[in-house]
Amino acid sequence: MSGATIRQATGPAYSRILGIGGVRGENVVTNDDVAGPIDSSDEWIRQRTGIVTRRRAGAQTTVLDLSEAAARKALDAAGLSGDDIDAVIVSTVTYFHQTPAAAAVLADRLGATPAAAFDVSAACAGYTYGIAQADALVRSGTARHVLVVGAEKMSDFIDPTDRSISFLLGDGAGAAIVGPSDTPGIGPTVWGSDGGKAQAIRQTHAWSDLREDPELGWPTLRQDGQTVFKWASFQMAPIAAKAMAEAGVSPGDIGAFVPHQANMRIIDQMIKQLALPDSVAVARDIAETGNTSAASIPLATERLLAEGQVGSGDLALQIGFGAGLVYAAQVIVLP
């Protein structure tokens, strides 16, 4: 046994989000555009989901392209450049390479090398999982500026004839830069998983099944919509409430509520459960963008800021939840 003691890293007392940026898929896809193969209608989709259009990327656009565009906007907003970043986290479930990670390639594209780089697989909770990581990395002194990207090209995993989830989904990326702060900027993360409900949102089959039986074709997504609705509406509201309690704030202190953009009816039910006052600006980007999984929270946040519904320094309660099932919530100070 060595007699030497090692030094452990320590970091700044506080972290915060320094800048946010996002991009949506370039194509506007209407409800009428997706209704045919599922024998649905604009009216039905609006009534059940609040979605009016979803944004989807063109065939040539990749998850990396979306990530890079969002990251550059976040860097600009933070007044930083690639070489200021020393860790890159990409949260995605739609990147086509098992390895190497999207984050390493993205770091190189941004001139952020030799930043530490890794991907996170937490579906629609990917962004809030990423913020939890970034906050911990900064405050532990492991990294100074962390780039967190939630990026998805969901349209690569949809089946136009599927009634359960495909018509909800859109493409986009949102990014945030997390760095040191003189004042508290990211509240405690309340997070968890429930793998007992792994089948509630799923891939039709594993890639290995496709190797056994090529006839199966490309895997796509499915969900048990009512199970997910009930879980999200009623079990996620207490998680969001706990994030407020742990941050030491009450609903009246919150400037914006930014839940994952899954379904407008889930959002409305959560507001009711949380008893949020009318003064809280609620993210409703789903109407235009659809469900973009890990990208939805930063995209919706950027919109609220751009529209002036909230301002820098206001508090936002954000909660991601989705396939796993997994979830993470935290209160943040808006950049």
Next chain:
Amino acid sequence: MAYTDQEVLAGLAEIVSEETGLPTDAVLLEKSFTDDLDIDSLSMMTIVTHAEDKFGVRIPDEDVKNLTTVGDAVTYITGAQA
């Protein structure tokens, strides 16, 4: 203490009324949730969740689709009470 059929119906009527805006006396045993009360599957999940809380029972998601009428729900809930 177990709830009687009458108590479950009255409690359910309040929950349905809160969710839909219908008067409680429109919530009768023979009414179909979908066809008569115009309740869609997402509203139905909301009603079921509130009923679970109110009556202290579990109604698994896969059983919800069998609850066609208000009477079906009342029977299910009274039967599910331990």
